[in-house]
Amino acid sequence: MATTTTTNNATNPNPLPVALFDSLLPKLITVLEEIEKPDGVVTPQARQAVLAATNEFRDALTKAKELATNLPGGDLRIEEQVDVIEMLTELRDRKRRQLAEFSSRTMDAAGPTLNSSSSDSMMTL
Template sequence: MSNIYESLLPKLVAILEATQQATDGAPTQQAKQTLVHATNDFRETLKEAKEIASTLPGGELSLEEQDEVIAMLERLKERKQQQLAKFSADVEAISTTTQQLKMEVDSTASTPAS
């Protein structure tokens, strides 16, 4: 799919080069044919690219609707990052508490009975 979009610029350059050759001096039949071929090739590729773009998910949304979806997703991402940070802090706290308990148990176990 991206190959189609990547090929648009080189095909446009081919049209510009063919146009330049056709306008340099008296245009030859070959220069005209080259220009027609390059133009038709570009037109077909552009048509394909438009068809692909129109079938993309969300392509039916207006620009404003797309912006709303993006904003909603950014808020969701921020919430998830906050949840992850809280979870990480909770795990760290539990780990620290567990280590302290182990040290207390080890200390108690190694203390001789009186």
């Protein structure tokens, strides 16, 4: 299973195979249609069709749950995710301020050799 996920990650930046999740609802509909057929589950063929559809849905659902559980950060509660996002946002903002400060120090040290248009472009982050 891990090699399949790794292969998907190498070719696709999305770590989740969207097609797997998109297939869940049609598989469930197939199960329901098999159950609601006029024959129902009376004949052995009908029972076999329901069993096959149910197994296919169950297997896809198991794979989807496994992928969702193994997502990076998937073990965090909502509150913990919000805390991580806030911390990363603060870190980003601090780094931007440091970069702007460093940029202004560099321009001050360079003195009049820089024209105003290049100093404006250096301040834009």
